Amino acid sequence: MKPGDVAMRGSGTAPAGRFPARPIQVVGEAHFRVTGFELATDLLRGARLRPGITGLADRETAEWARYPVFRLFEDMILFVGPPRHSVIRSRLHSWFTPAAAGELQALIDRVCDRILATVRTTADVIDFAATVAHVLPLEVISELIGIPAPDRPKIAKRADMVVQAMWHTVTEVNRANGAAVLLDRYFRQLIAARRAAPAADLTSELVADGSLSDDEIIASLVFLVIAATFTTGDFLTSAMVMAVRNQEFRRRVLDGNTVAASVEEALRLHPPIAHIIRNAEERIELGSVVVPAGALIDVDVAAANRDPAQFPRPDEFRPDRVPNRSLSFSLGAHYCCGWALGRAEAETLLPKFLRAFPDIRLAGEPLPKRHPFQQGFQRVSLVLREADAR
């Protein structure tokens, strides 16, 4: 597939009561969709698939190198194969372990309180997606990387343009190329600044460590902005819509003993990465289905998370499921590095927000996000309080 082609479009979850009988479906000659939880688990844990950068553009052609956005993708942790992958992963991972997330709690609390203070004084109706959900993860990851506050919105906007390259339309790929060039320039300057005068941030640590090239550091920093912001932000929009519509979810989130399990269950029901895209490293036989080497495999996380064989009454919110091992953070070599941080942000923001605004209601139908494999809401208009209650 080359830039300009139309990318695979997300199918979201299987409708209730109509879960596919087979764990894998043939979508096209070299395109398969995995919906069964057990098969998805096996494939993600094993070594027969690799992250699907070739689904974006043909890496073997000279054309590839002409696209700055694809050159940037190539050095990103998700698309780097062994042995380089473990070097990059080991350098990033220590910043996001559960212990580190615990240490980051004070930062998360501070950012949440700042957002709430701003929201309290500004308006009675807000777009939760733009003013809250995407602000928290962006502020937190930017603090860790060392991106100065005034630059953050512009960096997030460009990072979003890079993600939009997934749409494969000429307009989107061109825009993504422009954004990739600017991000490269920005982070190269940040690296130079930290080399000259180190600070207490991840950029300085990566520079001082010396095991990653500057290209790898740049790709890692851009990837972290993308990976941390859109996932957590999109999930927070889904969780807030759920909190408005489901009183039981809201009640459990407000109870300190059940908030973690409730967030976990919400992540199963509404994974922000709804599809994990892979290519087959080799020919794979799965019962009667033969997947040729190189074929595109869409691991439909949103569907596998509702596989009734793994999650009885899968469409119901049941935070007491044991075990409750969804695929929302993936599995295997590319298991999410930020799982503890993403959870901590959700477990902090949701109760704080619901406590601050106990009477919230939707001002209109939330606008779903339009993306081939991410899901959440682009806009969630919330009435925080009635105008005369100020």
Ligand code: HEM
């Ligand atoms: C609710 C929040 C989050 C969800 C649901 C989530 C989900 C995921 C998923 C599904 C993957 C695997 C993608 C694939 O294999 O194609 C992934 C990878 C990754 N995530 Fe997250 N993520 C979240 C938050 C974060 C945060 C806050 C960070 C920042 C530290 C982060 C950093 C990463 C990294 C670095 C990888 C790549 C790991 C690798 O390739 O080895 N994520 N995430």
